[in-house]
Amino acid sequence: MSKTCIRVLADPVQIKECKESLNQIDDQLDQATQIFNLSGNSMRLKILFLLHKEGKMCPCDLSDILDISVGGVSQHLRKLKDRKLVKDKKVGQTVFYSLVETNIQIIKPVLDGLLQQNQKETIS
Numbered sequence: 001m002s003k004t005c006i007r008v009l010a011d012p013v014q015i016k017e018c019k020e021s022l023n024q025i026d027d028q029l030d031q032a033t034q035i036f037n038l039s040g041n042s043m044r045l046k047i048l049f050l051l052h053k054e055g056k057m058c059p060c061d062l063s064d065i066l067d068i069s070v071g072g073v074s075q076h077l078r079k080l081k082d083r084k085l086v087k088d089k090k091v092g093q094t095v096f097y098s099l100v101e102t103n104i105q106i107i108k109p110v111l112d113g114l115l116q117q118n119q120k121e122t123i124s
Contacts (some may be wrong), residue, residue: 056098
């Protein structure tokens with residue numbers, strides 16, 4: 001059963017304004033789409049959550065926590081870094097990763113919600 005539009009009268013002003021609104025935020029929509037695509041992978045979302053929770057972490061620690069190889073963690077971190085969601089800083093021989101706060105604003109509410117849920121579970 002297909003649904004069809006049975007609109008009697010289109011609102012050309014609304015249609016024009018909505019098109020203009022989308023055009024104005026086209027770059028932001030593209031960026032949001034990329035962020036959601038990247039964070040849609042459960043392992044990358046876990047990495048983002050851990051970095052949000054801990055502030056900074058090295059790939060070895062992430063590997064131990066996530067039970068995947070350091071190489072696997074590094075591949076996920078590279079994808080996140082390429083999209084400027086995470087940054088790295090070398091301290092001696094160790095590379096630490098952290099979030100680029102300004103670039104994760106669109107998913108920050110999700111990370112905050114996960115962190116709050118995690119804290120509730122820890123308290124219970």
